[in-house]
Amino acid sequence: MSLAALVRRNKQYDFWFSVISIMCVLFSLLALTTLLLDLALEGIPRLSLNFLISFPSRFADKAGILSAWVGTFWVMFITAFISIPLGILSGLYLEEYAPKNKLTQFIEINISNLSAVPSIIFGLMALGIFVHSLHLGQSLLTAGLTLSLLILPIIIVATREAVRAIPTSIREASYALGATQWQTVKHHILPYSFGGIATGVIIALSRAIGETAPLITVGALTFIAFLPHSFMDPFTVLPIQLFNWISRPQAEFHVNAAGAGVILLTLTLLMNAVAIIIRYRVRKKITW
Amino acid sequence: MVTTFKAQVQNLHFYYGTVEALKNISISIQEKKVTAMIGPSGCGKTTLLRCFNRMHDLYPGNRYEGEITLYPEGKNILDPKVDPIELRMRIGMVFQKPNPFPKSIYENVAYGLRVRGITQKSIIGEKVEESLRYAALWDEVKDRLYHLASNLSGGQQQRLCIARTLAIDPEIILFDEPTSALDPTATQKIEELMETLKEKYTIITVTHNMQQAARVSDYTAFFYLGELIEFDKTENIFTNPKVKKTEEYITGRFG
Numbered sequence: 001m002s003l004a005a006l007v008r009r010n011k012q013y014d015f016w017f018s019v020i021s022i023m024c025v026l027f028s029l030l031a032l033t034t035l036l037l038d039l040a041l042e043g044i045p046r047l048s049l050n051f052l053i054s055f056p057s058r059f060a061d062k063a064g065i066l067s068a069w070v071g072t073f074w075v076m077f078i079t080a081f082i083s084i085p086l087g088i089l090s091g092l093y094l095e096e097y098a099p100k101n102k103l104t105q106f107i108e109i110n111i112s113n114l115s116a117v118p119s120i121i122f123g124l125m126a127l128g129i130f131v132h133s134l135h136l137g138q139s140l141l142t143a144g145l146t147l148s149l150l151i152l153p154i155i156i157v158a159t160r161e162a163v164r165a166i167p168t169s170i171r172e173a174s175y176a177l178g179a180t181q182w183q184t185v186k187h188h189i190l191p192y193s194f195g196g197i198a199t200g201v202i203i204a205l206s207r208a209i210g211e212t213a214p215l216i217t218v219g220a221l222t223f224i225a226f227l228p229h230s231f232m233d234p235f236t237v238l239p240i241q242l243f244n245w246i247s248r249p250q251a252e253f254h255v256n257a258a259g260a261g262v263i264l265l266t267l268t269l270l271m272n273a274v275a276i277i278i279r280y281r282v283r284k285k286i287t288w
Numbered sequence: 289m290v291t292t293f294k295a296q297v298q299n300l301h302f303y304y305g306t307v308e309a310l311k312n313i314s315i316s317i318q319e320k321k322v323t324a325m326i327g328p329s330g331c332g333k334t335t336l337l338r339c340f341n342r343m344h345d346l347y348p349g350n351r352y353e354g355e356i357t358l359y360p361e362g363k364n365i366l367d368p369k370v371d372p373i374e375l376r377m378r379i380g381m382v383f384q385k386p387n388p389f390p391k392s393i394y395e396n397v398a399y400g401l402r403v404r405g406i407t408q409k410s411i412i413g414e415k416v417e418e419s420l421r422y423a424a425l426w427d428e429v430k431d432r433l434y435h436l437a438s439n440l441s442g443g444q445q446q447r448l449c450i451a452r453t454l455a456i457d458p459e460i461i462l463f464d465e466p467t468s469a470l471d472p473t474a475t476q477k478i479e480e481l482m483e484t485l486k487e488k489y490t491i492i493t494v495t496h497n498m499q500q501a502a503r504v505s506d507y508t509a510f511f512y513l514g515e516l517i518e519f520d521k522t523e524n525i526f527t528n529p530k531v532k533k534t535e536e537y538i539t540g541r542f543g
Contacts, residue, residue, distance in 0.1 A: 177377075180373055285390065286390040
C-alpha cells in the first residue's frame, strides 16, 4: 500500500470520530433544548403579575406562587446566612491554619464524601435532629439549617481550592514583610481567593434553591395560604409547589407547574450567570 | 578599613525533619557589604539565607541548632523567645521569582507600611516614591502607580519587590537568587542596584551564577552538601582559593 493510501485510510478514523462526537453533542443539546422549550412554551404564557402575588388555590387559574417564592427567598436567606460564614471559615481553617496530619486528612476525605451523600439522607438526618430532637418544627429555620448542612461541604471544598490556588511565594512575600498570619489572611488570602469562593458559594446556593427531597422529608407543606411571620413558621418553596401541581391530574395545574418551573429555572440560571461573571472578572485581575 | 559585623552565624545546624541540611556553619556578615553564597544545588545556601529571617518557622518539622547573633544588640535571633515577625520587620527578603502581590504598584510598596499600622497617606506616599526611586523604578512607573503590578515586565517586577522591601527600612536584605528568572539586561540592572544598595544596607545574596558573585560581592562563601567549605574576600575566593573543592567549583569542574 502506498503511503498516500495509508494516510488516507488513517484519516478516515479522524473523520468518523469527529462525526460520532458531533452526534453526541447534538443529542445532548437537542434533549436539553427540547426540555427547555417545552417548559418555556407551556410556562411563559402562564406568567403574570397575578401568578406572582397569589396564594395557591383549588382553582388552577387563580393559583399563584406567592407563598412559594417568599418561602424560597427566606429559606435561601437563612441557608446563606448560616452556610457562607461556616463554610468559608472552615475551609480557611483547614487549608491555612490546621496542621497537616492524619486527623485533618481524615476530616478532608470525609468532607468530600459528605458532598456526595444523597440529599434525602440529609433530610432524614435533619428530621431526626432539628425537628424531633431540637423541636425546631417543620419551619423555615429547619429548612434553612438542613440546606446549610447540605451545601456546607461544597462551600468548604470551593474555599479550600481557591485558597490552595494562591502560590506559596505570595504568602512568603507577605510574611517576609513582617505580616502576621491574620494580616496575611485578611490582606492576601481572602481577597485573592474571593473569586473562587464566591463562585463556589453561588453554585452551592443554586443547588440548594432547587432541592426538594430533603425539604419534603423535614415536612415542608404543599399548600400554604399565608406568608411566614417568623422563622419558626411552616413554609413551602418553589420546587415543592411545582411538585405538588405536577402531581395533580388536571392539565391546568400542569401549566401552573410549568410557570413555576420557568421562574425557578430563571433564578438558577441568573445565579450561575453571576458566578461566571465574578469568575471572569477576578481571573482578569489576579495573575501570579 | 574599619568593618563591623552585622551578624554572626555560630555553629549553626539546621534540620528539615531528620535531614541535616546545614552542618556546623560559622560565618560572619560584614555591615554594608555584599556577602554572596555560592555552591551547587542542594548545598544549603538558600536554607542558610532563610534562617536569617526565620522563614523556616512557617513550616512544621524544621529545627535550628546554634546561633545567629544580630548586631548591634548582639541577640541570638534563633532563640525561640525572639518573635520571627518582629525579626522580619528588620530583615527584608527578595525572592527567586518576582512575587509582587496582585495589587497596584503603589499598594505593593506600601504593604510593609500598612503591616506596621501606618495609615497616613502623606507618609505612605512619600515612602513609596522614595523606595521606588531608590530601586531605580520610579521613572518607569510614576505615571501608572495605580496599575496592577502584574503588568510590569519580569525585571521591573523584581525591582518592585526590592522597593517593597526597601520601604520597611530593613537592616539586612536577603536576596535569594534574585536574577535567576530574569534576562541579561534585567539582571544587569539588579546587579547595579545591589551596588548602590550596599551604601545603606547589609546584603546577603544567594546565587547560582559565579560571575555574578564575582561582580557584586565583597565576600563569598562556598557551600557544598550543607557544609561551609570556604569563606573569604571575593577576590581571594576567585583568584586564589585555598580549598581544592572551591577551585574545582569555580573553575566549572562540577556544579
